[in-house]
Amino acid sequence: MADSIAAISTSIGEAGIGIVRISGENSIDIGDLLFRGKSVKSLKESENRKLTYGHIIDPKDGEVIDEVLIVFMRKPHTYTRENMVEIYCHGGIISVKRILELILDNGARLAEPGEFTKRAFLNGRLDLSQAEAVIDIIRAKTDESFKVSLSQLEGSISNEVRRIREDILKMIAHIEASIDFPDEDIEQITYNELEKDSKAILRDIKRLLDTADRGRILRDGLNTVILGKPNVGKSSLLNAILRENRAIVTDIPGTTRDIIEEYVNIDGIPLKIIDTAGIRDTEDLVEKMGVDRAKDKVEKADLIIAVFDVSQDLTEDDHSIIDIIRGRRSIVLLNKSDLPRKWDKGYLNKLLPDYRMINTSVIEGVGIYELEQEIKNMFYAGDLEVESNVIITNMRHRDQLNKAYKNMKSGLEAILSNVPLDCIEVDIRNCWENLSAISGDAVGEDILDRIFSEFCIGK
Ligand SMILES: Nc1nc2c(ncn2[C@@H]2O[C@H](COP(=O)(O)OP(=O)(O)OP(=O)(O)O)[C@@H](O)[C@H]2O)c(=O)[nH]1
Ligand SMILES: [Mg+2]
Known part of the structure; x- marks a missing residue:
């Protein structure tokens, strides 16, 4: 440097x-x-x-x-x-x-991208989780995600992880003392205490992990895929939600061929909304690629908005959509409800019990508000205020916490089966190291490079 x-x-x-x-x-x-x-x-x-x-x-x-x-x-x-x-x-x-x-x-x-912040980290001004928060602040798309990132920059994750690491260090010290001064009585006390301590640590890690799903959504937006056969009104829906003419809409089936991704904020819920090519069996090469992309997006979706056209009889393509969304978090729209209906909710309800269904007429703006409210209710039970600022938004942190949890869990199992102390210590040390990687105390150059290369130049 x-x-x-x-x-x-x-x-x-x-x-x-x-x-x-x-x-x-x-x-x-x-x-x-x-x-x-x-x-x-x-x-x-x-x-x-x-x-x-x-x-x-x-x-x-x-x-x-x-x-x-x-x-x-x-x-x-x-x-x-x-x-x-x-x-x-x-x-x-x-x-x-x-x-x-x-x-x-x-x-x-x-x-290089992020090199100023990298130096701040290497010179000890920020730990790694704080450095990572810097880019999240820059990229924040909603007030909430900004708030969470700012608290991470101020050390919310670092402090929590440091506290857990201190508890783990105490366990390690305890184990080493018992190894150095073996005595049957002390050993039994040790096992009992280790059991209690490891359970407490597991609870702490779990509490952090439980925030990760919501944290990811806060940071990256709720991955929402609009799905349906061609011409049912998917792109019209995208435009209605964005309140702008973003996607081309025509009455020709197969109009949308590529993925269209946009961000929108619904009452503070960041939505990454994805319009897709209508799903159907097609010989057209370009359209087929679009259909494959649509199916790929489904795999990573947090929510699917499945659109059907009530003015037409359900076709085989509709049935393939029904198959795709079965078992996934979805909202079903019965669109074109301004036109004479060929079928209604009751019919689809038999095929998709327990799914929320909304009658819409995207062209007349009917049902969009209900859809937005439904999305809100589904994910936050109506309340999006961030009560706790210690929220895991970063996937690297989540992965490390997961590893730490697994190692402590295997430590606990070893404790419960009275495995020799030095073997237990291995699991507990691993757990400690997993957590250390969050603050950057034990990460390699390659990981640092990867993290900072995501930054913009000049930060
Ligand atoms: N009557 C009526 N027409 C609608 C409604 N929603 C969309 N349309 C019309 O349906 C046609 C297809 O709309 P798109 O939004 O392009 O449909 P799509 O599902 O994106 O179609 P592909 O991109 O081909 O898969 C257009 O002519 C729209 O104006 C509706 O609620 N009522
Ligand atoms: Mg379209």
Whole structure:
């Protein structure tokens, strides 16, 4: 980490200001090479963390690049814990790019995605779960997911995991003491206590794991797939929910051929809504690929909205939809209810008992509100306020918690069958390590690379 890194931290496009950032030991020297202040001659003399007015110039020929504000932040009280310089120039494409190029020509290299945050982690300012929360904050699509991510950045997960890890360490210390000073009586006490402790730890891990389903939905949106045979009104429904003409709608069956994914917020519930190609047996190659994609999406769906056309008799294609949704979390729409009906709820109810069915006429806007309310009720029993801020939203954390749970469970089984203490210790240590990976105390370079490569450049 000896080199200095630089990147544009604001998004590229028309904007009031743009920010270019440098981090590293010689960021201050680079800043001084490029900056001509009005009153401050050198950044080194400038007051720590105080904005200074002046110009960025090309040191080769003195050409003025832009009028800026600049700030020098002395280590270690900075985002990366290194010396940092931030330049606030005019927004837009040109100024930020030229300033970045000058910085790169004068001693810094272009930062990799997430590299500022990676340095913050490597320098001990954030633990890994906090660093991961940073990208979730940037990507948050609803107030709730933002709130949860912010609390993770402030350490909600770290604190909870640290507490559990301390309890595990106590168990390990207890085991080692008993191994070192063996005595039959003490050993029996040890087994009883280990049983109690491991059960408590299992409960704690389980409590966190139980939040993961909801956490994933908060973070990524409820994966909702609109499914039905061609021409039943799927794309019309997508447009109605989005309240815009996003997808092409025609009366030609087979209009939608690819997957269309959009985000929408229904009373705070983030929905990733996916319109699909109408399911049918077809010889058309492109349409067939669309149908396969639709079926793929079903596998990962949290919710299926199955659309049927009540103005037409049910066909074999409808029956294949019925087969697909059986046993899955679905809401059934009886669409085109403005037209004369060929059948009604009762008929479909026999085939799909216990499914919520709603009469809709997407074209007239009937039933959309009921659908939205139903989605809300299904997932949050009407209440989406986040009561607890310790919610697992990150799948890596969930995986680690799952592993930790399994290891502690196998430890408990070993305790209950009076397996020798040193064998029990192995499971418990594994559990401890699984949890350590959440805060990043025991993760390899490859995992770090993967995590930070998902970041945007400049963060
Ligand atoms: N009468 C009536 N027509 C509707 C309703 N909903 C959709 N339509 C019409 O049905 C036709 C098909 O609508 P789409 O939304 O394109 O149907 P789709 O299910 O996406 O069709 P594919 O993309 O081909 O699978 C269009 O002409 C719509 O205007 C409705 O509630 N009532
Ligand atoms: Mg369509």
